[in-house]
Amino acid sequence: MKKKLVLMTVLLFGLGVVLTSCVTIPVKPSAANFKAPVITLESFEIPQYDGYWYYGSKTKPTKGKAGNHGAPLPMNFVFSIENPNPYPVLLEGMKFTVAFDKEFDLVTVSNQDASWIPAGKTNQVRASTLITVRSGLLSLLVTGGYKLKARGWSPWKALERWWTGVPDYTLPVTVHEGAFVFKADGLVKVLPFETTFK
Amino acid sequence: MNVKKILIPVLAFVFLFGLSSMALAKTIKVGGIMDTTGATSDVGKDYAIGMAEAFHYINDMGGINGKKIKYIWFDYGYRIPEALTKYKLLKRMGVLAIMGWGTGDTEALSPTVNKDKMPYVSASYSAHLTRPVDWVGRDGKKHGGTGYNLFFSSDYSTNARSCLTAWFDKKWPKHPDYGKRKPRLACSYMFPSPYASAPIAAIKDHAKLLGFDVGPDQDVSLFALDTKSQIMALQKFKPDVIWHGNTTMSVSATIRDCYALGLRADHIVNNWGYDENLPRLAGAAMNAADALLVMGATPIKFFGQPSDNMDNVVEYAKKYNPGIPASKRLNRTPQAWGDALAVWEAMKRADKAGDLTGPGIMKKGFETMRNFHIGLGAGDLTYTPTDHRATTGCLVQEYKNGKFQEVEFVDLKARWPKQWASEWHGW
CATH class of the missing domain: 3.40.50.2300 (Response regulator)
Incomplete structure (x- = not known):
């Protein structure tokens, strides 16, 4: 009985070693052969739409506490990442800024979820974020004043335009200042990314 | 026996793969x-x-x-x-x-x-x-x-005291009225903002120490693009220097309006209002041949400086x-x-x-840490169990000829050791 147990343990160790060797990369990554993965913004989605609204702290809510609250605008960005290398590549994280009407930055998204892209394959990764009319208003008031003035817009006009136009796909959504961090066996490659979803 | 049969291989697996996860931990x-x-x-x-x-x-x-x-x-x-x-x-x-x-x-x-x-x-x-x-x-x-x-x-109070000291040391002696009257200070900031109002008591205390006349505070919103009414109010007081406690956009609007309305005061700005965007937003007020003097607290150097x-x-x-x-x-x-x-x-x-x-x-x-050096133009860091003021002063810079330039590193502790030790801590 003891012999059987020892045998089984050795077999399982052996199996572990074999399995581990199966995932060993056939080509060793080097600075010379590490090709840049290809990033594409596959889709832009509003996963849940709650319209355009805002109420200030003087408005008494039916339930809960009063405050300055505005409609949320959740956003999903689905990126396709094509790995042209003969070895797997780790997408360690991504960061990008979302702008409406090309010049109004509303949020910088940081996604630190690690994701492996197999050799020669394409994987998809999703980055989610959420802004509210309140956060957009404060951002515009403190930082966007001159740009609004140049367009002759009030902050409210801009917010209503975005909260109604973006979900309808009638306004362009720009992803810029993107940085995608890829790793392969200790090598690091950071790729910039910029596109407009129309 | 059945338990043993299962347990030993499981332990073997845990041992084998546990080692690799320990390396990651x-x-x-x-x-x-x-x-x-x-x-x-x-x-x-x-x-x-x-x-x-x-x-x-x-x-x-x-x-x-x-x-x-x-x-x-x-x-x-x-x-x-x-x-x-x-x-x-x-x-x-x-x-x-x-x-x-x-x-x-x-x-x-x-x-x-x-x-x-x-x-x-x-x-x-x-x-x-x-x-x-x-x-x-x-x-x-x-x-x-x-x-x-x-x-x-x-801290913000050290920034404010340092800026006022640097202006008093380097700019006031060049003023035509130097030696004839007291210099005049006014403060522009959003009254209800905790950030903007935090160093006001300190800068007024410092103005008194240096012998300034202090004019009426001006309430300027962080959202302001038009500050003409506040500037017109200041024109009666004729400040030589204005302290700005706000952030960049509203500071730039105030400087622009000073320039447009002909109020030729100098400006000193807290660190969150003083960055590479300020001269861009202030336009001619900071870039023309007759641009206003704008100095600011820079607890660390500008990007790339x-x-x-x-x-x-x-x-x-x-x-x-x-x-x-x-x-x-x-x-x-x-x-x-x-x-x-x-x-x-x-x-x-x-x-x-x-x-x-x-x-x-x-x-x-x-x-x-005692005078630990991090570089980047920051003061060396010291923290003690009773004092978390990391540095004893602040580098003050001015915008001149299209770039930021050092005016003076003001070491408050060295200059006013008694007040630094016992009077100025925490406000």
Whole structure:
């Protein structure tokens, strides 16, 4: 009985070693052969739409506490990442800024979820974020004043335009200042990314 | 027997794969609560990405004595309830320290981080966050100690005192009325803003010390684009120098209106209103041949401005954010590095002492630093168990001929040792 147990343990160790060797990369990554993965913004989605609204702290809510609250605008960005290398590549994280009407930055998204892209394959990764009319208003008031003035817009006009136009796909959504961090066996490659979803 | 049959192979597996996971476990978690969405996102974004770049650098330099740091940060949109939620999440994730952001989140979380003994290194440089033990203010009010709040920078009150001193030393003697009358100071800031109003008592106290006449304060919103009524009110007082406590956009609007309405006062600005965007937004008021003199508190140098360690800041910005040109980066990136480098050193010391915990990072890390040099033009750092004012003064710069230039490093402790030691701490 003891012999059987020892045998089984050795077999399982052996199996572990074999399995581990199966995932060993056939080509060793080097600075010379590490090709840049290809990033594409596959889709832009509003996963849940709650319209355009805002109420200030003087408005008494039916339930809960009063405050300055505005409609949320959740956003999903689905990126396709094509790995042209003969070895797997780790997408360690991504960061990008979302702008409406090309010049109004509303949020910088940081996604630190690690994701492996197999050799020669394409994987998809999703980055989610959420802004509210309140956060957009404060951002515009403190930082966007001159740009609004140049367009002759009030902050409210801009917010209503975005909260109604973006979900309808009638306004362009720009992803810029993107940085995608890829790793392969200790090598690091950071790729910039910029596109407009129309 | 059946149990043994199953147990031994399972243990073998656990042993085999457990070893590999142990190798991965040699990481230390540090959290971040940043604003990349809200009211301060124009500067918060640069600070947030600068912080992430700094931790990449720290890991490349060996991390904490060989242990890598996993830096996990979230956007809280400058919403206090969100900051509290994110704090709880980060604590649950097991972070050893948190890189915070503004006055709102820092002050709201201060009692909690001090109770939890969680080092909270933020970009709110309010003077009352520099007293680690309970104290009684000038007004007789009791204040709780903020022993786990820290920052690398000079505090806002030190900034204000330093700016006024630098102007008094270097600019006032060149004024035609020098020696004939007292210089005149006015303050422009948003009264209800905790950040903007924090150093007002200190700068007025300092004005009295230096012999200024102080005019009426002007309430200028952080959202202001038109400040003509405030400037017209100031025209009656004829200030020689105006202190700006707001952030960049409204400061630029005030300087523009001064220029447009012919109020030829000089300007001194707190650090969150003084960055690479200010001369762009102020336009002719800071760039024309007859531009106004605008000086500001720079607790750390501008992005790319020559100093030791700045090459690393620029290199890592380029490496990890290649889509953002250097011309769009701000001094907020070096500011983030200042806090990150301070935390790095504190953690290395705590780890060497065998106590890499919140209290260890504080007592065996931060509070053992004496004139620790981080470069980037920042003052050398000293923290003691009774005083968390990291530096004793501030570098003051001016914008001249299209670039920022040093005016003077004002060392308040060296100049007014008695007041520094016993009178100015915490306000």
